[in-house]
Amino acid sequence: xxxxxxxxxxxxxxxxxxxxxxxxxxxxxxxxxxxxxxxxxxxxxxxxxxxxxxxxxxxxxxxxxxxxxxxxxxxxxxxxxxxxxxxxxxxxxxxxxxxxxxxxxxxxxxxxxxxxxxxxxxxxxxxxxxxxxxxxxxxxxxxxxxxxxxxxxxxxxxxxxxxxxxxxxxxxxxxxxxxxxxxxxxxxxxxxxxxxxxxxxxxxxxxxxxxxxxxxxxxxxxxxxxxxxxxxxxxxxxxxxxxxxxxxxxxxxxxxxxxx
Amino acid sequence: xxxxxxxxxxxxxxxxxxxxxxxxxxxxxxxxxxxxxxxxxxxxxxxxxxxxxxxxxxxxxxxxxxxxxxxxxxxxxxxxxxxxxxxxxxxxxxxxxxxxxxxxxxxxxxxxxxxxxxxxxxxxxxxxxxxxxxxxxxxxxxxxxxxxxxxxxxxxxxxxxxxxxxxxxxxxxxxxxxxxxxxxxxxxxxxxxxxxxxxxxxxxxxxxxxxxxxxxxxxxxxxxxxxxxxxxxxxxxxxxxxxxxxxxxxxxxxxxxxx
Numbered sequence: 001x002x003x004x005x006x007x008x009x010x011x012x013x014x015x016x017x018x019x020x021x022x023x024x025x026x027x028x029x030x031x032x033x034x035x036x037x038x039x040x041x042x043x044x045x046x047x048x049x050x051x052x053x054x055x056x057x058x059x060x061x062x063x064x065x066x067x068x069x070x071x072x073x074x075x076x077x078x079x080x081x082x083x084x085x086x087x088x089x090x091x092x093x094x095x096x097x098x099x100x101x102x103x104x105x106x107x108x109x110x111x112x113x114x115x116x117x118x119x120x121x122x123x124x125x126x127x128x129x130x131x132x133x134x135x136x137x138x139x140x141x142x143x144x145x146x147x148x149x150x151x152x153x154x155x156x157x158x159x160x161x162x163x164x165x166x167x168x169x170x171x172x173x174x175x176x177x178x179x180x181x182x183x184x185x186x187x188x189x190x191x192x193x194x195x196x197x198x199x200x201x202x203x204x205x206x207x208x209x210x211x212x213x214x215x216x217x218x219x220x221x222x223x224x225x226x227x228x229x230x231x232x233x234x235x236x237x238x239x240x241x242x243x244x245x246x247x248x249x250x251x252x253x254x255x256x257x258x259x260x
Numbered sequence: 261x262x263x264x265x266x267x268x269x270x271x272x273x274x275x276x277x278x279x280x281x282x283x284x285x286x287x288x289x290x291x292x293x294x295x296x297x298x299x300x301x302x303x304x305x306x307x308x309x310x311x312x313x314x315x316x317x318x319x320x321x322x323x324x325x326x327x328x329x330x331x332x333x334x335x336x337x338x339x340x341x342x343x344x345x346x347x348x349x350x351x352x353x354x355x356x357x358x359x360x361x362x363x364x365x366x367x368x369x370x371x372x373x374x375x376x377x378x379x380x381x382x383x384x385x386x387x388x389x390x391x392x393x394x395x396x397x398x399x400x401x402x403x404x405x406x407x408x409x410x411x412x413x414x415x416x417x418x419x420x421x422x423x424x425x426x427x428x429x430x431x432x433x434x435x436x437x438x439x440x441x442x443x444x445x446x447x448x449x450x451x452x453x454x455x456x457x458x459x460x461x462x463x464x465x466x467x468x469x470x471x472x473x474x475x476x477x478x479x480x481x482x483x484x485x486x487x488x489x490x491x492x493x494x495x496x497x498x499x500x501x502x503x504x505x506x507x508x509x510x511x512x513x514x515x516x517x518x519x
Binding site for chain 2: 168169183
């Protein structure tokens with residue numbers, strides 16, 4: 001039988017891509033001062049450190065971790081609440097299918113995008129600089145972070161609603177507020193509550209480190225003990241924080257599953 | 261009375277939906293609008309309560325120029341015009357009662373309706389409306405639990421709660437099975453006859469138009485091409501005339517029969 005000859009496939013593009021990616025990885029590693037020897041010795045040192053943290057944690061220190069932990073949760077609750085509260089009306093204005101005023105929704109979406117690109121840590125250090133150390137700065141940072149997160153998710157939910165229900169309400173002679181109350185809120189409320197709970201989960205984790213820049217909560221105690229090299233206490237803080245975050249995530253996602 | 265005078269509608273994307281519509285619907289009529297998908301039936305209906313703006317011409321409902329009404333005036337005009345939809349469009353996450361009560365929103369100040377504080381007479385209106393479409397026993401059910409036919413009946417009850425003078429029905433039975441179709445159409449006729457509510461319905465099925473309407477208007481490519489009263493209609497002639505509306509005559513075996 002006659003052989004079929006097809007032209008050879010050109011692999012130039014693929015080879016060039018591989019070369020480029022390899023060059024980027026090696027280049028960045030050099031720039032970052034990465035070395036294999038350094039990493040290995042780091043792992044050994046890290047292992048010793050972990051041993052000091054978790055082999056004999058200073059359990060007697062636990063009672064003194066409770067208050068800052070509770071403060072962390074409180075900060076998350078208040079921050080989430082304020083953030084969600086502001087996020088709702090803003091999301092309504094930012095959704096393009098309801099108000100239909102591009103002059104409002106476009107700039108609003110742009111601002112929301114900016115808000116979401118700022119990490120909570122950066123916000124917190126900013127507020128610590130302005131308002132001083134303490135939980136207030138942390139709450140403010142969490143509120144703004146939550147606001148950015150929830151408003152974005154919510155306005156996307158509003159834009160995905162069944163518009164027929166809005167049309168029906170308009171045909172009844174309803175004004176915008178009634179349309180919101182009877183056609184939009186019933187449709188997005190479960191999602192909104194779910195986003196708020198999700199924001200709370202994220203905030204508890206974020207709040208745990210916010211103290212590092214002086215914004216209150218467990219992070220602050222963590223940072224102090226770390227600087228005194230009290231690794232046995234650091235171990236206790238990490239273990240307790242871990243279980244609190246785990247418990248909150250568990251409960252919150254269980255509720256969220258029921259909501260939507 | 262509904263009156264269209266030289267009405268045209270061009271959508272922002274350039275689609276010409278309706279051209280030079282002149283049409284008067286008399287008080288108490290049951291008007292069926294027939295035509296192919298995309299002929300402009302839904303647009304025509306939505307101009308009557310200004311869910312869509314007219315491009316030119318005038319739309320008048322009971323002496324009010326709806327195409328120029330805005331704000332409170334428009335909401336008061338809409339209050340008198342009930343509408344039901346192919347997709348029912350009731351709020352599924354609310355109870356049946358809340359849905360029907362929402363038909364009363366335009367009668368009360370916003371603070372009251374937002375709080376859901378409807379006065380007792382309104383509740384009586386809602387119960388009576390539900391009773392008329394035989395679904396009062398579902399008053400406290402969540403709307404999402406109902407079947408399609410039941411949802412459409414709740415939608416009719418909601419429109420009834422408006423105490424409207426005009427009822428618009430946009431493909432009211434297109435998502436329903438034949439049995440429920442007859443039920444829903446029967447309710448619409450009953451309301452039309454007993455309350456004298458002027459009814460305009462877009463219908464896909466010619467035989468439903470023949471059975472329920474008092475007058476049939478055919479639309480093709482945005483123009484009214486056919487307009488006859490049902491009384492004394494010569495049926496064989498009617499089916500031949502459908503060529504004007506659908507591009508070819510309708511044969512007897514294509515009709516669903518006596519629905």
